[in-house]
Amino acid sequence: MRRWNGWGDDQFNLELPDGGRRFLEDRIGAASPLSDISLEEACARVPISRLPAHRDVILDAEDRVRHARGQSLADWLAMRSGEFGVFPDGVAYPESSRDVKALLHYAADQGVSLIPYGGGTSVAGHINPVAGEKPVLTVDMGRMNRLIDLDRESQIATFGAGTPGPLVESRLRALGYTLGHFPQSFELSTIGGWVASRSSGQQSLRYGRIEQLFAGGLIETLQGTLEIPTFPASSAGPDIREMILGSEGRIGLITEVKVRVTPLPAHESFHVVFFPSWDKARAACRELVQNRTQLSMLRLSNAIETETQLALAGHPGLIGMLESYLSVRGSKHGKCMMTFGITGSKRQCSNALKETRAICSGYDGIYTGRKLGDKWAAKRFTMPYLREALWQLGYAVDTLETATDWDNLDNLLNLIEENLGNRLNKKEESVHVFTHLSHFYPQGCSIYTTYVFRVAASYGETLARWKTLKDSTSTVIVNNHGTISHQHGVGKDHAAFLPVEKGELGMLAIQSLCRAFDPAGLLNPTTLVDQ
Amino acid sequence: MRRWNGWGDDQFNLELPDGGRRFLEDRIGAASPLSDISLEEACARVPISRLPAHRDVILDAEDRVRHARGQSLADWLAMRSGEFGVFPDGVAYPESSRDVKALLHYAADQGVSLIPYGGGTSVAGHINPVAGEKPVLTVDMGRMNRLIDLDRESQIATFGAGTPGPLVESRLRALGYTLGHFPQSFELSTIGGWVASRSSGQQSLRYGRIEQLFAGGLIETLQGTLEIPTFPASSAGPDIREMILGSEGRIGLITEVKVRVTPLPAHESFHVVFFPSWDKARAACRELVQNRTQLSMLRLSNAIETETQLALAGHPGLIGMLESYLSVRGSKHGKCMMTFGITGSKRQCSNALKETRAICSGYDGIYTGRKLGDKWAAKRFTMPYLREALWQLGYAVDTLETATDWDNLDNLLNLIEENLGNRLNKKEESVHVFTHLSHFYPQGCSIYTTYVFRVAASYGETLARWKTLKDSTSTVIVNNHGTISHQHGVGKDHAAFLPVEKGELGMLAIQSLCRAFDPAGLLNPTTLVDQ
Known part of the structure; x- marks a missing residue:
């Protein structure tokens, strides 16, 4: 069953190898854990709901606990201490766009705040209710999880917005396709959540971010149904897709998502190269991507991450051999690990591998083959x-x-x-x-x-x-030319920083959109725009 | 000098070969031309300006004639008949963002409509003034045409918004770079116009549409300056870039454009394949693009276009030989011509050519080499x-x-x-x-x-x-699942059709944006949104 106060399935545990523990103790000292409250104790803290009765609204305490927080560290501390602050007043599990419409009518009629909830994997506070006069209803989209249609010719699949990553891929795989969107949260996060928060997956080099994959769909709003038709491209004015992408529930509830899918590749493999220094590693990565080499995935760990990963990996024999080999080849302290993936036809993969190895060699990269790459792939979601x-x-x-x-x-x-x-x-x-x-x-x-x-x-x-x-x-x-988020979104934790990035007029644009669709501010208030 | 009533440089003429004329007479009959008015006659029709005096506003009749219309057929008929309907009341040629700001203040103070004008190549009525109570000032961005900055590491170039295609490319080429954006209007259209109208270039397969190239910039609005910072990607809420792309002058005047550039490729060539039928040709193109073959350009003419192009090409010897060759190989009536471009490193081009030829062979495509492809490239803008x-x-x-x-x-x-x-x-x-x-x-x-x-x-x-x-x-x-425009934009000619595509709520989104920045409706009224 899903952990109520942390990540993933409670039957699955990852042990930290002894070497990993010693490594951390050496770096930041030995630690003592805090004690967690139990689910029962958390449920006992749930107050009486303020929601007016509705057939589809569940007031059960456990449902409300399980939908109160996401996965940021602050969320963990709240769930484990019991200091939740605010719980949603109820949870609904719509099964159709019609159900969602009914909930929107209910919210508008009764002055209820709605929080759309996908996989609950936000690490920026997207789905946390805030204190306020309006009762809060969390709308869990998880029952809208079907593959509705697959257009093989145009390579477009239509999914219910609450479909989680593994179901997206297994449904498509059975028909010979993949979406290729693999965020770290893949096991739990949903296709609608990806759109709402502008997520990016580990193989974005091949498949693109969700912006490139999202082709259209249905959004239920307080003003009615917004249908975004699919076109391969268009110059017909500003792109409505791009207003929904990253809207984080402020414009409406996404119910149906049409995505661009790809036939399963003939070949896919992951490989690792070590570089003797950060400067050389960074330069190699820049050349690879600016050269448009057909990689599907690329990741470069800096020296401390490389050292940490090798220490925490728990394969002392293999890692020892690797360290000796790299040391002989001149890559010791300060070495940086680059992992890359190639995906496509046999010809494309063979060319990409040649091109990548040639470029890496130019920066003294030592190619170590597929062993570590395969390990990365096997553990990518754990x-x-x-x-x-x-x-x-x-x-x-x-x-x-x-x-x-x-x-x-x-x-x-x-x-x-x-x-x-x-x-x-x-x-x-x-x-x-x-x-x-x-x-x-x-x-x-x-x-x-x-x-x-x-x-x-x-x-x-x-x-x-x-x-x-x-x-x-x-x-x-x-303050230093970074975006407040590349892949996690804004939520509530980043909302105060957004105006620095977007500027006063960028915020005016976003606010005018939200207000046009939700003048009373019922949808996910203080997320994205903290007013 | 630029033609005042048609396309391009008046020193350059393209003759229709005799065979081409016979071909058309055979298809739709012999024709008699209408007589055109002269520039002097057009100038004589320009009424007194309604604009209040301003240092930077030119009221000269010829300036007003030359900025009255774009390049749609309706525009041609207006310019050649003299039935312009409406002329702008004046033209301004700002040289800086400060000048543009001053013009916006003037417009707001005096109740003047502003029409941003790039290369004047619109074929959808974007820059045509409409009848109304407010005087109309056309703002020609052509003097803001400098390469302002080139960041070689991040591959970002900053241009004045009025820089036309040839200047964009020549400035970059001198430094070893290309933007790679080649719309048919390349000779005259400007980088700011490309952004405002969401244009696409002939080599979009490699370089992307202007949406992929536009990284940020400055937009002067009636509410102040909107600065869009450059990030390689972001999940920080809806993308403001995408609201400016296709805004067609309704939100503000783009003054500075930052674009993603690419080092000049080591190799580029264009090739032609003939297919025996439309069905096979279409299927080959679909496979090429769905296979992610690294082409830079792809174009498929249907049978009538293929026949028309060969008839109008004016190389009877070469075409005759080609027809005989194709006939022997089984490609005669109904044949379709596919032109493709490959661009990149020697290895990438060699692989792309092999992959393309292999896929085309599978659909009975006959590869004819580079001769016709090179001709296409030489004439691409003529x-x-x-x-x-x-x-x-x-x-x-x-x-x-x-x-x-x-x-x-x-x-x-x-x-x-x-x-x-x-x-x-x-x-x-x-x-x-x-x-x-x-x-x-x-x-x-x-x-x-x-x-x-x-x-x-x-x-x-x-x-x-x-x-x-x-x-x-x-x-x-x-009404049949097509976008009203893939690359020409909405303008005034398509505005009435946009609501079918965007829906009531899509239009609400666009209108709310325009109103937030321009509540009085001074900027390019009736373009994009016809109210």
């Missing part, structure tokens, strides 16, 4: 489970991400790492910080930074540590 | 000059274009051709109609249809013929 293992040891983990142009990459990356690494100095706490680049564009790339710190003696103090780290780094990002 | 030659013979030419998904391609293409071909039957006039597909996506492609008919005995009747053809076919397009 990394979030590691957070649970670390939590049980008393370590809190969170990530921050942005994207910037190439000419600003090192500057911003260093500012982010320095800020996170030093911000708790006054509290004499160390923070272990490491970074990878995982989405590459000719113009620049994403920066994805993980930070690990010890939980404090209390939940309150732990939350304060997180808030200090998160808010100060968000400020660093938007 | 085709609009042919319109002048045909006009002088008494033939009117216009084009219509859309895009649709693959599963609807033949249906829509046939409906468009049938409607154009038969619509003047009551007048006992034949229309020569032919089509190519020139922008390909895994999901579908563009449909670009050319129609040629004889001018009537009067300008009024000729305009009526055009209006019948244009409006009825636009109706066919939007």
